[in-house]
Amino acid sequence: MIKNLVRGATALCLALSPLTLPSAAAAAPAAPAAAQVLNLADAVDLVPVADESRTGYTRDKFKHWNTGLDPADGCNTRAEVLQAEAVESPAVAAGCKLSGGTWFSYYDGQEVNDPAKLDIDHMVPLAESWDSGASNWDAKRREAYANDQDAAASLVAVTARTNRQKADQDPATWMPPLPDAHCRYIGEWTATKLRWNLAADQAEADALKVYAEACETTVVHYIPAP
Template sequence: MIKNLMRSATALCLALSPLTLPSTATAASTAPAAAQVLNLADAVDLVPVADESRTGYTRDKFKHWNTGLDPADGCNTRAEVLQAEAVESPAVAAGCKLSGGQWLSYYDSQKVNDPAKLDIDHMVPLAEAWDSGASAWDAKRREAYANDQDAATSLVAVTARSNRQKADQDPATWMPPHPDAQCRYIGEWTATKLRWGLAADQAEADALKVYAEACETTVVHYTPAA
């Protein structure tokens, strides 16, 4: 009898406490997205397939490079990525001028000792991102995409030559020239598409599936962007 009364009292208190559910819901909605780890084939299956359109695209709709992760250090996103990816750290002079150091451009397996000979490639190019979903974003989200240092796969330091050969192509028409780079590249391309909720057109989706079959041990890590 006493237990039944206690249950009734508890139920009444819950019914009369409207703040409980909203505060819980707010906490859930502001919680950071969970990191995802999938094999490549399963990750590729999660990329939605949709027609693409470049209508309205201009590169300046993606503000870059901005002041980077630490506005106080005087380095923009490009310089910060170069420092983060160096296999031998460069010297940093006033105005964030970099000199020396060494990098390995994984697209073509080239060692580079001059930061001026490197480009920072958007894993999924800005035009391709626009085509596959970013055209619907606001300017702030496009800037976040173009300067994304919160995922190691989003921006990559590579030789200017390989980056310019790639241009705005997807894996249906361009892949890194070094064979050992290709499974990694497909994994990072897929991770970036999933992180930002971008789609693939049919030719791209077909190419991803072909590479997924060949790269069966590749694992995709991504965290959905806020």
């Protein structure tokens, strides 16, 4: 009798084990990427150097602005960045229409009180990202890049004038007009390149090294994009 009970219990455990004891590999979620903190010179050395090509680039290959971090709030990425970076928060009306508020455009040191006078700059412009590796991405990853609010450096609210002066240039040919902004800008440019594993051409890499020598105390923070 006892032997029969033992056999029955054993059979029951074997029958249930696939359900109650899933493999660790199947159950464990992927570990998030670790945050990286480097001085600027070391960070610049990690940016791969490669030739760039703009063949096939069009801006519409990067879907933006999308519905942002919270699709339920009715605001797109642009509006969410404006709200996040405001020194004084704007009023938000129906349809996520922003009015009032105050921003500081760090490229040129200007205070702005009208959201219509601001652009949301891609720290590494869309065309530059295409040249540097995004041409090999699928549409979903390019959309994630173009709307990246998970890293503070990726998108920045600045005066429309400076954003349009910058256009698609890298630091070899354009820097913010405010000299005091240069170290921050190079740090954020480098962080974005490393976050998205983007390369630099030789002229850009040379410029980054020159600025890194002048910005000895600048620290680069980034988390590799998923």
